[in-house]
Amino acid sequence: MNTIDTAIRATADRPGPIGVFDSGYGGLTILRRLRAAMPEADFIYLGDNARAPYGSRSFDLVYRFTLEAVRYLFARGCPLVILACNTASAKALRTIQQTDLPDIAGYRRVLGVIRPTAESVDGATASRHVGLFGTPGTVASQSYDMELGKLAPDITLSSYACPMWVPLVENREYDSPGADYFVKKDIDALFAADSEIDTLILGCTHYPLLIDKIRQYVPSGVRLLDQGKIVADSLADYLLRHPEMDRLVTRGGTTEYLTTEDARKFSDMASVFMASPAEAARISDLTKL
Numbered sequence: 565m566n567t568i569d570t571a572i573r574a575t576a577d578r579p580g581p582i583g584v585f586d587s588g589y590g591g592l593t594i595l596r597r598l599r600a601a602m603p604e605a606d607f608i609y610l611g612d613n614a615r616a617p618y619g620s621r622s623f624d625l626v627y628r629f630t631l632e633a634v635r636y637l638f639a640r641g642c643p644l645v646i647l648a649c650n651t652a653s654a655k656a657l658r659t660i661q662q663t664d665l666p667d668i669a670g671y672r673r674v675l676g677v678i679r680p681t682a683e684s685v686d687g688a689t690a691s692r693h694v695g696l697f698g699t700p701g702t703v704a705s706q707s708y709d710m711e712l713g714k715l716a717p718d719i720t721l722s723s724y725a726c727p728m729w730v731p732l733v734e735n736r737e738y739d740s741p742g743a744d745y746f747v748k749k750d751i752d753a754l755f756a757a758d759s760e761i762d763t764l765i766l767g768c769t770h771y772p773l774l775i776d777k778i779r780q781y782v783p784s785g786v787r788l789l790d791q792g793k794i795v796a797d798s799l800a801d802y803l804l805r806h807p808e809m810d811r812l813v814t815r816g817g818t819t820e821y822l823t824t825e826d827a828r829k830f831s832d833m834a835s836v837f838m839a840s841p842a843e844a845a846r847i848s849d850l851t852k853l
Contacts, residue, residue: 589830606816623655697723700725720758724753729746
């Protein structure tokens with residue numbers, strides 16, 4: 565038995581922080597909303613920056629990387645892990661929930677961002693025409709199509725992959741003229757495909773940093789869904805409905821930041837996403853403690 569397995573068993577049924585995982589920085593926009601909604605809760609944020617981006621990787625590879633991160637956070641004592649990444653939620657969540665959780669530790673839970681976002685769409689759209697911007701991986705997975713097909717089959721979803729938006733954010737070009745070019749081009753293409761869209765899903769957690777550009781170029785009256793707020797509200801509701809899980813969340817108001825790449829680089833970028841200082845520590849291998 566390796567150190568991860570040993571630690572997972574040792575922390576069974578013990579209270580601990582909420583784990584928040586993303587392939588890189590984008591999930592920090594979710595964490596920021598979670599901390600605002602639950603300032604008393606403890607959190608561990610893990611960014612797999614060394615292997616980012618996940619958007620163009622295969623389903624099998626994203627699943628393997630995500631499972632390693634989930635197991636690591638369980639070993640660190642997290643009873644609940646939020647996949648604050650649309651790609652990981654699309655390509656790995658269902659398999660982890662159905663196949664891995666019963667073997668790892670039955671009481672622990674892993675939640676994603678796609679389901680709560682899809683649930684919010686039904687009451688947001690009047691035209692029943694909804695747009696989605698996402699990474700190529702999220703769009704190709706058709707996860708939003710499937711969720712909306714189950715929840716609101718009368719909605720027409722038009723999806724558009726934006727491969728340049730994440731690099732713009734991570735290279736701090738989200739407020740540059742170059743960002744205007746790519747954001748406008750992609751928005752124009754989506755609305756040329758369906759001019760009846762009245763609600764827009766930003767299906768990547770990096771995109772809130774482009775929100776000013778997006779608002780500038782979307783047609784007047786189009787509603788932008790705030791995925792961070794949606795996930796925070798959904799988690800609060802989940803814990804209310806599952807008091808047995810709520811009791812396992814420690815409440816000291818702390819946040820720990822972890823990255824698989826350079827800690828100083830992560831801390832610098834995380835401070836931009838969080839709008840406050842964020843000091844990270846580096847972990848070199850997600851399969852070991």
